[in-house]
Amino acid sequence: MAVEVAGTRRRFTREEYYQMAEVGILKPTDRVELIQGEIVEMSPIGRRHKAFVDNLTQLLTMRIAGRAIVSVQNPLVLAEDTEPDPDLKILRRRSVPYKELEAHADDVLLVIEVAESSLSCDRSTKQRLYAEAGISEYWVVDCAAESVEVHRTPQAGSYRDVSRLNGVASVNPLAFPDIRVTLAEVFA
Amino acid sequence: MTQPPLTLRRWKRAEYEQLVDLGVFQGDSIELIGGQLVVAEPQGAYHASAVTRVDYALRAVLPGGWIVRIQAPVSLDDDSEPEPDLVVVPGRPGDYHDSHPAHPALAIEVAESSLELDRQHKGSLYARAGIGDYWIVNLVDRVLEVYRNPGADPSAIYAWRYRSAASLRPPDAVAPLAFPSSRIAVADLLP
Numbered sequence: 001m002a003v004e005v006a007g008t009r010r011r012f013t014r015e016e017y018y019q020m021a022e023v024g025i026l027k028p029t030d031r032v033e034l035i036q037g038e039i040v041e042m043s044p045i046g047r048r049h050k051a052f053v054d055n056l057t058q059l060l061t062m063r064i065a066g067r068a069i070v071s072v073q074n075p076l077v078l079a080e081d082t083e084p085d086p087d088l089k090i091l092r093r094r095s096v097p098y099k100e101l102e103a104h105a106d107d108v109l110l111v112i113e114v115a116e117s118s119l120s121c122d123r124s125t126k127q128r129l130y131a132e133a134g135i136s137e138y139w140v141v142d143c144a145a146e147s148v149e150v151h152r153t154p155q156a157g158s159y160r161d162v163s164r165l166n167g168v169a170s171v172n173p174l175a176f177p178d179i180r181v182t183l184a185e186v187f188a
Numbered sequence: 189m190t191q192p193p194l195t196l197r198r199w200k201r202a203e204y205e206q207l208v209d210l211g212v213f214q215g216d217s218i219e220l221i222g223g224q225l226v227v228a229e230p231q232g233a234y235h236a237s238a239v240t241r242v243d244y245a246l247r248a249v250l251p252g253g254w255i256v257r258i259q260a261p262v263s264l265d266d267d268s269e270p271e272p273d274l275v276v277v278p279g280r281p282g283d284y285h286d287s288h289p290a291h292p293a294l295a296i297e298v299a300e301s302s303l304e305l306d307r308q309h310k311g312s313l314y315a316r317a318g319i320g321d322y323w324i325v326n327l328v329d330r331v332l333e334v335y336r337n338p339g340a341d342p343s344a345i346y347a348w349r350y351r352s353a354a355s356l357r358p359p360d361a362v363a364p365l366a367f368p369s370s371r372i373a374v375a376d377l378l379p
Contacts, residue, residue, distance in 0.1 A: 009224055
């Protein structure tokens with residue numbers, strides 16, 4: 001039940017969020033992410049969602065091998081109170097290894113959310129967060145429609161260029177123009 | 189810009205108490221209301237003074253074996269730990285050093301800006317927890333609102349509400365449901 005509380009909710013920092021995980025208040029089985037200080041439940045992952053995440057993982061990993069890192073359902077630090085877990089992201093290789101410093105917005109070349117029941121949130125809240133963080137490219141993979149929405153050119157909290165791809169279309173990531181991803185492969 | 193509501197992680201009372209013990213909320217005034225951590229509004233002088241007035245009026249008539257607690261936590265149910273302005277609970281002043289009381293005989297909120305919150309949200313929450321006697325000292329209209337007889341109501345915020353509501357004003361008198369012989373002049377509860 002979504003109960004609206006009149007009054008101001010307490011918001012948390014990343015530090016507090018990790019403290020909760022350390023002492024076991026947030027458990028590894030809790031599927032949550034920190035969005036602007038709020039601890040948000042992630043929607044359950046359905047069969048099609050899992051399959052499309054696996055397809056994307058497979059084809060991006062193979063095509064980008066050695067040039068960048070494909071990171072699946074891992075956290076991304078956007079601010080002191082915001083740390084979503086995008087379904088996929090492509091991270092640049094950098095001199096400071098990721099074991100020493102988490103992925104931040106400026107490490108990200110592409111973020112992908114696969115949306116089954118989270119479509120409206122991925123197209124609004126997440127879209128705004130990623131645009132505000134200056135992430136240059138963001139894809140929303142719509143499981144139901146079998147379409148991909150490509151967002152580019154972040155500007156003032158949204159993306160200026162948005163295109164929706166269907167059917168036999170394909171897309172080349174901005175950061176890797178030589179790599180082509182067809183929708184047929186994504187939704188295989 | 190409107191946004192679809194996010195599904196927020198809801199907190200259990202046990203988790204909230206762990207967070208309190210961790211010291212996460214040091215310096216913050218927080219209540220757990222129906223699984224959500226709500227920041228308490230800062231309190232003005234008028235409100236604080238009204239709470240003190242109600243405290244003294246209650247203590248003057250309470251029988252032995254009952255105490256008044258002011259803005260102290262109540263272990264209301266598994267996802268709520270509010271801090272009502274005043275509650276009357278059984279016991280002696282040194283009691284409840286290991287855990288908060290769970291079943292107040294009377295809960296009172298002193299309401300100025302929080303009137304709607306106290307009526308709709310807290311009223312439904314307290315009714316759901318089975319608090320049989322809930323008063324709002326309404327500073328806006330200068331009346332005492334007395335809520336009793338909690339019952340299920342799917343349209344209420346927490347699916348419960350008080351079936352009986354009375355508005356009392358001077359020269360009326362009121363007695364807590366649990367102590368019918370302890371009469372208090374409504375004038376003594378209002379500033």
